[in-house]
Amino acid sequence: MAACYLLEGQGSVAVIEAGTNHSVPRIQALLQARGWSLEQVSHVMVTHVHLDHAGGAGTLMALCPRAQLVVHPRGARHMVAPERLEASVRQVYGDAVFDRDYGTLVPVSEHRVLALDDGASLSVGGRSLLFRHTPGHARHHFCIWDARTRGWFTGDTFGLCYRGFDGPQGPFIVPTTTPVQFDPPALKASIALLMARSPDWMYLTHFGRIAASARLASDLQAHIDGLVAIARDCAQREHREAAMATAMMARFLGAAQAQEVGLDPTTVEALLANDVALNAQGLACWLDQQRR
Known part of the structure; x- marks a missing residue:
């Protein structure tokens, strides 16, 4: 979608x-x-x-x-x-x-x-x-600045946001680290590049227009660091991809609860399951690339 x-x-x-x-x-x-x-x-x-x-x-x-x-x-x-x-x-x-x-x-x-x-x-x-x-999610990625609306069409650079998760603190956002070109430093730099224009809006492909804010950018940066830490912690485990997915889901569930998204944990887990699985695959690819 x-x-x-x-x-x-x-x-x-x-x-x-x-x-x-x-x-x-x-x-x-x-x-x-x-x-x-x-x-x-x-x-x-x-x-x-x-x-x-x-x-x-x-x-x-x-x-x-x-x-x-x-x-x-x-x-x-x-x-x-x-x-x-x-x-x-x-x-x-x-x-x-x-x-x-x-x-x-x-x-x-x-x-x-x-x-x-x-x-x-x-x-x-x-x-x-x-x-x-805007590399980081993929090396073949660009974002599009529309001066008329002061907004970025962000593709996957500014993460993904399910609008049903919106709560009193605003949108809930997480990064996407799908295979095969996830590059944490590049993605963080690309997020900073987008924010440097002081945009009013981010037009996400997943999903919809959201008001740009330093809080959302900070949340994304922190999640990227957190997912890298999860990947490194699980690197030597026998079933590392499953272990990464479990730890990632726990992180996202905790963040959703802290942000008062208004959905019960079972619903949040069901909605994020596919993205977490793909993110874990991308982290596994990134780990393999670090060894080369």
């Missing part, structure tokens, strides 16, 4: 995040409901090429004949020739999960792909967007 966004401009509209192939009919329906034709889509932008963000890009681009696909330079080749990316994801999650969650990846013609360097700007429908490379 992903929150995809429309940037509505003067005579054209852009889509930020394509989600999976299952997301495309919803994007089509939203465009129609807002009065836009597929021919008016000028750009499809993906913050990185993980398939919950970019798996539907090829299908969506095939429907939008005038659109350019905007992507990080490290991810562009995977959009043009997705076979290697698909094989990698199948190896991590298995064929059954891949077929169920993502479907067939559709390649995008190279001449329709726009790979943007760090600091590049792009005019979309009369509004200026700034693209900053």
